[in-house]
Amino acid sequence: MEFTFLGTSAGTPTRSRNVSGLALCHSGPKPWYLIDCGEGTQHQLLRTRYSVVQLRAIFITHIHGDHTFGLPGLLTSASMLGRTEPLDIVAPIQVQRFISAVLANSDSSLSYSLNFIDSEASDFQWQDEHVRVTNVALSHRVACRAYVFTEQSLERQLLQDKLRAEGIEPGPGWGELQKGNDITLEDGRLLRSDEYTHIPRAARRLIVAGDNDTPDLLADACNGTHVLIHEATYTQDVADRVGPWPQHSSAEQVARFAQQAHLPNLVLTHFSSRYQSGPGGTPHINQLAAEAMQHYKGQLFLARDFDTYRLEKDLSLSCLTQTHSI
Template sequence: MLHFTFLGTSSGVPTLTRNVSALAIRNSKNKDWILVDAGEATQHRIQRTKLSLQNLVAICITHVHGDHCYGLIGLLASAGMNRRAEPLTIIAPKEIQQWVETTARLTDLYLPYPLKFIDVHNAIHPQHITDELSIQAHSLSHRVPSFAFSIIAQYTHQKLDIQALTQLGVPKGQAWGDLKQGKNIEFNGNILKSADYLQTHTQQVHAIVGGDNDQPELLTQACQTAQLLIHESTYTQTTLDRVGKSPMHSSAKMVAEFAQQQHLSSLILTHFSPRHQDHAGQQAIADEVSEFYKGNFYLANDFDQFTLDTTGQLSKVNLK
């Protein structure tokens, strides 16, 4: 399962209820987690969750705009002050590497752990982060180069070939247990090799987290295997028509129509303009999504948590 914690859902500027962009995605089988975007004060948000900077395995930055990255350097510094020693992977536009390195030099910052920068253009090919987690980038359309990230958890487990063992007449119990644990056994005078009776099963959880983008259809290919799309919906279509296309953001309608065409089972919208953050503003977004998308959808709030399981089931965590 993947476990999502929204750390910031506001577009452009923080507001009293929503911070600028950041999303934590944890592998629910352990404590490993990935951070997508790090707007200013992301570390302050993290302090109010159970997530630890010690277990952070990768940071993805969707694009260079400040509301998606200005919290990166403070977060790296605090991880250092808390004596993080493990290397940390950062997948981002190369300007982010320049910014981090220049900032460290100008502000006398020395990190006690190595940063492994991967230019986001190279992450068009899947990057294996841990045994179970991998990340792949997809190009989007915005005022600066912007990317979405596929976050993929792949779980493999070994199953006994019960049908074969039953046909052979191997009794359940000790014999099956030994084979399952990789031991060869003797049966009716023959050696049965464990490897011959173990089958590898793989299950995958795949979520796509978009950066700022005015062409959701760019994710068509990526969505073929995705169970969840998390995408910006800065405005309603009415607001976007008034604001004009120059900010290069998506409306709720644009994202909803795309998700419907793709038959996506689940959709979470985020990155709301301050004008759409009050009750009426959120309702207008929700109404627009409902009109054009018939799947399971949520509008994210800061600190909302969700799980996505291997069957593709998205559930909102009840935080009471």
Template sequence: MELVFLGTSAGKPTSDRNVTSIVLNLMPERKTIWLFDCGEATQHQLMKTDLRLAKLEIIFITHLHGDHLFGLPGILTSRSLMMNMSPVKLIGPKGIKRFVETVTEVSDSILSYPLEIIELEDEGVVFEDATFKVVARKLEHRIVCYGYRIMQKDETMRLNIPKLQADNIPVAYYPLVKNGDVIELADKRLINAKDYLEPPIKGKIVTILGDTLPCDATIALARDADVLVHEATQGADLVEKANMRGHSTTVQAAEIAQKSQVNHLILTHISPRYPLWQSRKLLKEAQAVFAHTDIAKDLAIFPVN
């Protein structure tokens, strides 16, 4: 799995940075991609990558500010012009349904694939299947804004095939071994299935936050994550300006990373006041607090490991 930053600017695009959108590329894990926020021109940015709109499975929206939302109609309707599109889930704050329904109705657009819209009323589990679970919590911003904690489930009950073969255990017993039982074989041998299982592989945890002040919810969402994506709208010297507008600074994001003991912090949602060449200065001040920090630029790819 990897994170692909499609847009990294706050509020409005610049010539170097488009507005916010992030892909969690889950092609190896589930043959799909998940999109977090969808600022204007997200579909243009997506075309510059080797990711495919056809593989879109879930869109998570953190909040309804335009720099996180205005690309949604384009993504949804362009996808509609392609053949045999799979269903899409759209998860976001209350109001997202009215936004999509209004845009499609006014523009006389019809979606050719099923779109399931899930409006978040509360905090908690917003998605779960056999391999992934996503939890949302409310952050502190000027309007209702969510952060998402994406948890890949641990991979357990993996068969140790070489050992099974070495002990001449017939393939027909493998499903029983996966259950972890004590098994009596046809030749009367008694085996303990646990002796033939590999140790579990721990699932990854990725936390992607919307716009926010530093708050307890961000720490809870980010606790022990492999990667935390945190906004850093302003540099450390503009802390009052940032916080007044419901945003964080580079250093505040780094403090959250440190408190929640994440492995890797990635900063995004950078104010248009900072040209790209100033990224290094912003990065340095965050790294002084939390060393394993990166600052995203458009189309940057970070593996989750």
């Protein structure tokens, strides 16, 4: 599984960081999934290997503009590029209203259909052949969700000794069992794939959280999760100065939570534009990293635009565009 940050700035873009957007794929860039879509997401995509034509679904964490204002342009550009596949948009219902109003008032029509799915529905879940997606309610100024991506359809190994011991010889039936399909033998016996195959590894799971001032809400979901991508808008001193009203997390808060939850990998993003990246800038983005390191002993990363990460089958995470974690 791979993911690429398309934007890592909170609220407004800066010269080096766009507003929120994350591209995720299971095995190669077709299909792929987009989580949040701030203004300029389609521009960022032009610098990646992802195409809006191959996008399978969009997951919006919440309705704020820095997570949604890129939708109209991305959707109409996909149409101009000739997309015909329907597109799922998982989002609060206001997003449907916003998109409908924009399309109606800009003389726009799409060459494909949009399928809106309410992210706030209590029974929300979404899946395709690669991933199963659930979500968790967060605490922010508006309804906001974290999306939990768990891979599906893992490779199965046949329990060959068991099959042979029961007199089932190699043939097309073995292939079906290995694909996860149950089969019926000529003698009427039903063989369940789950009983004759073994999945030799854990399903990879990662969480992409939206804006949130209470990381503890993710405690249950983090059990068995290999990567948490979470906002860290401020250092604790700035968070204290700003006060609680924006309902964001500090680096310290998220780090403490991740440590307590025994998360092996934490990627921080959605940084206030006040944090500088250049040499000598103040306050500096490194202050967020330093603060998080004090409280979290797992593998920590601070996201940058266009950073691409790979979560391997052995559950190790590496950033392909940074030489080492922090």
